[in-house]
Amino acid sequence: MKVSYYPGCSLSGTGKEYGESTVAALKILGTEAVELNDWSCCGASSAHSAGKEFAVELAARNLLIAQDAGLDDFVIPCSACFQRTKVAEYALKNHPESYPDLHYKGGLDVQDLLSFVYNKIGLEAIKKVVKKELNGLKAVAYYGCQSLRHPEVTGAKNYENPTQMDEILKVLGADVLTWSYKTDCCGGSLGISQPDILRTLVGKLYDKALEVGAECIVTCCPLCMANLDMYQDAISKKFNKQYNMPVFYFTELIALAAGEKDAVKWFKSHVADSVKLLKEKKLI
Amino acid sequence: MTETTENITAEKKAVFPQEKMENSGPVPENQTQVNTESYQLNNLTPFAESIIQVSGEKLNNCYQCGKCTAGCPITYAMDILPHHIIKMVQLGMEEKVLTSKTIWLCAACETCGTRCPNEIMLSPIMDALRQRALNSKYKNKIGEKATAVFHREFLSSIKSHGRVYELMMMAMSIMKSGNLINFILKFEWVSYLKLLFAVLPKGKMSLFPHNIKKKKEFKNIFKKLNNAQKV
Numbered sequence: 411m412k413v414s415y416y417p418g419c420s421l422s423g424t425g426k427e428y429g430e431s432t433v434a435a436l437k438i439l440g441t442e443a444v445e446l447n448d449w450s451c452c453g454a455s456s457a458h459s460a461g462k463e464f465a466v467e468l469a470a471r472n473l474l475i476a477q478d479a480g481l482d483d484f485v486i487p488c489s490a491c492f493q494r495t496k497v498a499e500y501a502l503k504n505h506p507e508s509y510p511d512l513h514y515k516g517g518l519d520v521q522d523l524l525s526f527v528y529n530k531i532g533l534e535a536i537k538k539v540v541k542k543e544l545n546g547l548k549a550v551a552y553y554g555c556q557s558l559r560h561p562e563v564t565g566a567k568n569y570e571n572p573t574q575m576d577e578i579l580k581v582l583g584a585d586v587l588t589w590s591y592k593t594d595c596c597g598g599s600l601g602i603s604q605p606d607i608l609r610t611l612v613g614k615l616y617d618k619a620l621e622v623g624a625e626c627i628v629t630c631c632p633l634c635m636a637n638l639d640m641y642q643d644a645i646s647k648k649f650n651k652q653y654n655m656p657v658f659y660f661t662e663l664i665a666l667a668a669g670e671k672d673a674v675k676w677f678k679s680h681v682a683d684s685v686k687l688l689k690e691k692k693l694i
Numbered sequence: 695m696t697e698t699t700e701n702i703t704a705e706k707k708a709v710f711p712q713e714k715m716e717n718s719g720p721v722p723e724n725q726t727q728v729n730t731e732s733y734q735l736n737n738l739t740p741f742a743e744s745i746i747q748v749s750g751e752k753l754n755n756c757y758q759c760g761k762c763t764a765g766c767p768i769t770y771a772m773d774i775l776p777h778h779i780i781k782m783v784q785l786g787m788e789e790k791v792l793t794s795k796t797i798w799l800c801a802a803c804e805t806c807g808t809r810c811p812n813e814i815m816l817s818p819i820m821d822a823l824r825q826r827a828l829n830s831k832y833k834n835k836i837g838e839k840a841t842a843v844f845h846r847e848f849l850s851s852i853k854s855h856g857r858v859y860e861l862m863m864m865a866m867s868i869m870k871s872g873n874l875i876n877f878i879l880k881f882e883w884v885s886y887l888k889l890l891f892a893v894l895p896k897g898k899m900s901l902f903p904h905n906i907k908k909k910k911e912f913k914n915i916f917k918k919l920n921n922a923q924k925v
Contacts, residue, residue, distance in 0.1 A: 425898075597801055
């Protein structure tokens, strides 16, 4: 199967290993990710602050490139990019009169990567590629906000208690723990302008994950990853604690369980040490 | 007052002592208190009308249940609670709303909008208020300048390259945030410098921008922005 793929800005920067592990995991699962030609920024959280129509037009540019690419599935790993693209799709479908220059025919299935893997590839297919189960890895699945909310736009069904990633991780053999903070906000793009808010929100996420006995957090969003992985020193300092919480992308763990050799390289690129935990569990 | 209404009022007071009714939880000292009971909403104020028009959200349907505020992860840092913002917009309290910190602290996580029983999305309302604030006579009294600067720098970065130039965007946001002195004096820069040296060798932050081919086509979209938002 071939799908159109929009990496977005993060996946060539701070979320580099998400981009690489996405392409690798999809390949393992028999899907080729075809990157959109000359894609541009979706506008993220800044464009909608400046103007509604402006934000729709920025994200719609990529939507129209995907339409021209001619593949049925349009897959977006970054939750923020996914949400902005969905908002644009929603606007073009429901209010075409406001965007007379943008001709979107519809029929494109715009999906976040997690939903695509869960719905279109499926747990059975994932089970078949597992060579080495992630036994003993105590993990909580963290979904964040933007691949789910607002459900009218994203189409998410279990937006208060999503389970897709939990189910995938279980198939990989991980010990998936239940917690109540899977869709709580990490602060998103406030991280740069309001570092103290980010530290408060993420510190709470660590505490709640540790409380249920998790040794790592698994995410599907590059902004959540950046916020959870990169500022652990500053967060430890703020709360007078010593956090060292490994954070993974679910795609990295799919590839790891399938025996992908490049996986170690991705883990080494995390800021918080995740190699130590995987060595302890004899997974690398 | 008739006997029956007197009874009801007395009963209400017994169940909800006055101080508990006005204040449902610990409120930081700097938080503005709104006595919503002393107003009556008959007609929409022009301010409310314009925010409804820009956001597309029917905020006049709000009956102050407070569910948005209950689910909001950032209320602890806000000066006005989310459901109070809605009430104040209804009442046309333009200055207080447009100079508040709250409108800039909303992370657009949309927990509020997802749970609202009246299907009001607060994030587009916050967006409309931000645009209005930058276009108003209160533009020099922005409640959280750092966030406004961040959004501006982000847009300026993508306008130049078509994609975000993370390194420069972050540096400019910090430089222009208005908190630079604190950033230096409180040694905040130490943790950022450490982080930079941690991510650069891992190839996770590019020293140079990525440019798209059709930059002109992309830049044209920026013509949609009005003067105050120009980057």
